[in-house]
Amino acid sequence: MLRLITFISLFLVESVGIYADDSYMTRDFIAQIKSVDEFVQRFNGKELHPDIVTDSTDNNESNLWSLFDYGMLGSDGAEKMDFEMIKGFISTVLSDGIQMRLNSEKVVAMAELSATVLDFSVDLSMCLQQQMIDTQRIRWAIVGVEGLFSSGIFNLDEYNVISPIQHEINFMALEDIFSLNSQDIFGYRGNQNKLDELSVFLTLARVGMVKIKDIAKVVIHRNEVPGYSFRIEECVRRGNNSGWLITGLEKLN
Structure with missing residues (x-):
């Protein structure tokens, strides 16, 4: 000792x-x-x-x-x-x-990164987990993102109104909502419909609205x-x- x-x-x-x-x-x-x-x-x-x-x-x-x-x-x-x-x-x-083990599906990594989302600078935490592709191969998969909804880019607390008589005119207001008011589109969802932060992030990335500027730190969590x-x-x-x-x-x- x-x-x-x-x-x-x-x-x-x-x-x-x-x-x-x-x-x-x-x-x-x-x-x-x-x-x-x-x-x-x-x-x-x-x-x-x-x-x-x-x-x-x-x-x-x-x-x-x-x-x-x-x-x-x-x-x-x-x-x-x-x-x-x-x-x-x-x-x-x-x-x-x-x-x-070096590779295990129990291994989780948190990447602290800065990004540009819809021309706004935001700090995000991305959660990645090791997953088996088959018995021989393993990959890192993105399983979560934190910081996007708390960044202030989106207003998630207000619900916008579509007039109760819009059905009488084939919901013509939808044309203006999607073309002129797309920045508030989340507010037109039903109050029972919850938004998934990761899905929103990946969708924005898919249409070219996310740019990763820097990855400041990676922390790996283990529980063997x-x-x-x-x-x-x-x-x-x-x-x-x-x-x-x-x-x-x-x-x-």
Whole structure:
């Protein structure tokens, strides 16, 4: 246990240190988790952090600790990860022999992006999920979008009126509604008809009204460990605690 505490302490110091020596930069590059695939290999113990002694009795435990963003350790805020929770998480992984797969239909990614929709600049969150095409192939599929309806582009709270006598003239008002008042078209739907944000987004994209300008961040959510959900994202910085790391951990009921 003392070896593990010392290992973590060195991480906390070195991950925020500034190095001028090329050897440190080389070591930092080796320690960096440069891809999600490499994260999976580290999680499964196929690769070890370079600072871990391979013949140590607690090298698997130390290796799992090295997967956490040490900037998020602590319990003094909503965005902090609890130290004891991490210990329980690691204990479950080791005792249950949990192995992570690179591809799984349980894997969900959230992409934070900026886009132009109908000439308005909006910030959106796009949810993508891995789905099997067949027994050999897998794909990412767009399964949700958030931020489009809350952007203020559309007025979803008002319902517009089509005169109750329009049937007498073959609903001639529809011509003007669709040609002159299309910006308020959602208001002509029935009050029992709910709009699907993803369907609206994809339809606008289909007619060329969506342009993706930038993807600022990608966060991947995983739940292979029984009783826990965690997220990983890329932490770009110097030091030996960088790259794709666990930045959030939640205990499930």
